[in-house]
Structure formats: structure tokens, C-alpha cells
Amino acid sequence: MRQVYHLASKLPKQVSEGTAFRLLPDAQEVRAAIEVQKKTSKNANVDKFIGVPVLQAEGLTIRAGDTRYLPLFLSKKDLDKAVTRAYGSTLAGPLIEVGSLENVIRMMELNTDPNSSWSEIIFVPSGSTLMSTLMNNK
DSSP states (O other): OHHHHHHHHHSOHHHHTTOOOOOOOOHHHHHHHHHHHHHHOSOTTOOOOOSOEEEEETTOOEEETTEEEEEEESOHHHHHHHHHHHHOSOSSOOOEEEEEHHHHHHHHHHOOOTTSGGGGEEEEOTTOSHHHHHHHTO
């Protein structure tokens, strides 16, 4: 994701205008998102997911000085590692929520208030050391 952003931001404006990107989710992450939805949804018959899944653990935030970050993970495995690190290996961990990257980006674009919780979101790419770095700097 970071590489796509850097590539797109370096393109000359006339080249990038009208360019559309389609993000394809990893099939394993889609399966993980469906499993999370089955556990948390009243509709246990969830069998598909539309979009690129992002996952969040309720209450998992990172503070750096006066700034609070709400991490959204692109990998269930990375979310599980962060939850274990933050909460330990308790049986009753936090509620895990799943949404789509496309909807989150849309809401971030619509909510331009700098005091909105949408401005606190950080995306944690799959395999990233971002969470370890932030948690070590608390």
C-alpha cells in the first residue's frame, strides 16, 4: 500500500488525473474478515466480503505525546500480534471489528475536521513493524 501511494504521489499531475486504482484484497484476509463477521454479526450466514478488509480491536490505541492513533490493520495476523502485545494472552480479548478500506477512506475524505476520530486513523500494512515501533516509543 505504501509503495502504491509513493508511486501515485510521484506521478506528474497530468498523468495521474483520471487514473483509477483497484485494490485487490488478499484471499486469506478476506476469509479472516468473513470469520470475524460471523463471530460479531447477528447474521451468522455471512459468506462474502466486498472490498479490502481492515480490522480494528476495540480500545486498541497508541499514544505518542498528545496524539492518539487508531490503528486499522490490513492483516488479521498482525492485529492478533498487536492485541496479544497490548492485552496479553487473555481468553476474553477485545471486540474485533471489520470494515472495508474503501469505506474508511471515503469517511476520512468526508470528515475533514482535524478533531474528528477519522483524523486519528493509521493504516498498518501487512507485515509492518509500525505497531512495534509505536508501542516501544510510548
